[in-house]
């Protein structure tokens with residue numbers, strides 16, 4: 001199979017090079033259960049060096065030599081506003097933005113903002129595991145409306161959503177783009193969902209952490225633009241952490257247009273002792289959103305080529321496995337349900353025999369049983385190695 005021409009895709013940055021991560025106390029490579037002989041393709045972070053402009057900003061911030069309590073300057077908010085407008089066609093006002101250390105903290109606060117204990121929240125599994133925990137740990141009730149699987153392409157089940165709504169249902173928790181199914185929900189799909197929310201007076205919690213990792217032919221839709229038109233309240237959660245690989249910097253934002261909802265969210269934030277930023281948050285966000293857009297475009301092209309390669313290779317050489325070229329995220333969802341030899345436990349089989357570490361489909365709920373998720377934010381050579389092994393075992 002032909003290797004896509006990376007020279008053309010990657011003009012300034014060499015994503016083929018990767019970066020040595022073992023021995024850096026990183027979760028992906030160094031956790032105690034990650035054996036030396038496995039190829040880690042699990043947790044959602046990248047095996048690429050970050051954009052140089054971010055490193056430069058961080059080094060400058062470190063050079064200040066004082067790390068007392070901080071707040072975020074106007075430059076931080078201006079950067080978020082500019083980025084949302086220019087990349088996502090979303091006009092954000094300063095007073096709508098709340099800093100958060102991470103997106104999952106924002107999910108907790110959003111659930112508590114929109115509901116009371118005993119209320120119901122709709123999830124669309126298979127979906128990012130902490131969605132379940134966030135609902136349960138706050139004593140709310142999960143209503144599952146599984147996505148429909150049409151030959152690997154997952155779509156929302158509007159009928160199921162409607163049927164599940166009771167007078168206790170308060171919100172839908174959306175993942176856009178969707179982890180793990182790789183869908184970038186279209187405007188039309190989102191509109192249909194928001195119409196249901198408007199009809200039944202449900203709010204939207206939209207986790208948009210992957211919104212900057214989208215393939216060329218797709219466009220991320222900010223659901224807030226639809227919610228506003230239909231009178232649906234929503235909380236959007238974004239972060240430069242996924243697209244720029246900054247998870248340990250702890251910088252994310254909630255964007256909330258409705259004044260009362262925002263006030264309640266802030267009340268929850270204070271109540272949960274989620275305080276101000278660390279000294280590197282602002283530097284990293286500005287270095288990313290303002291100064292590393294070219295890096296982001298090249299990273300997207302590289303990851304898309306990895307996706308293309310993986311999906312085409314599987315189709316041609318390992319037809320027993322089923323997959324779908326993701327529209328967004330750097331994650332690919334692979335269906336092992338037809339493979340007897342894995343005995344219903346593909347993640348364990350891949351770890352033990354293939355020496356590839358992936359995320360177990362059941363991390364994404366019961367709907368993920370028999371699936372696994374690979375992370376393709378890595379040099380092409382890792383993808384080639386993994387595919388050669390998969391071909392050996394399942395081809």
Ligand SMILES: Cc1ncc(COP(=O)(O)O)c(C=O)c1O
Nearest residue numbers: 044102103104105128179207209
């Ligand atoms: C959909 C989604 N939300 C949230 C997170 C985690 O975000 P954070 O580390 O900012 O809590 C991830 C990480 O993979 C994710 O995929």
